[in-house]
Amino acid sequence: MILALSTSARLALPPNRLRKSMLFINEDTAITIFLKFEKQDGLTVTSTDHDVRLLSGDNFAISAQEDGEEQVKGRITAIAASGTPSLAVFETEDIRR
Secondary structure (H helix, E strand, C coil): CEEECCCCCEEEECCCCCEEEEEEEECCCCCCEEEEEECCCCCCCCCCCCCEEECCCCEEEEEHHHHCHHHHHCEEEEEECCCCCEEEEEEEECCCC
């Protein structure tokens, strides 16, 4: 999925107990994007309070197996440093039948 960001914080991914991994790609050529693994309700990500900084063209991947389930299955918010960059988001799930 592609998200259009702005300088207002927004939900990038809701909590998902089946999520196994995720990948974020900053598709902009100049603007930095900030991500935060939220512990509480609300949108608290800012350019000074974040967990991941994605420079233009950067990507960030995380998996439950290597990085822990709490961060991977939780809620992630995003904000742009300026403008309206695009953030590509991919996630995999543990399918149980």
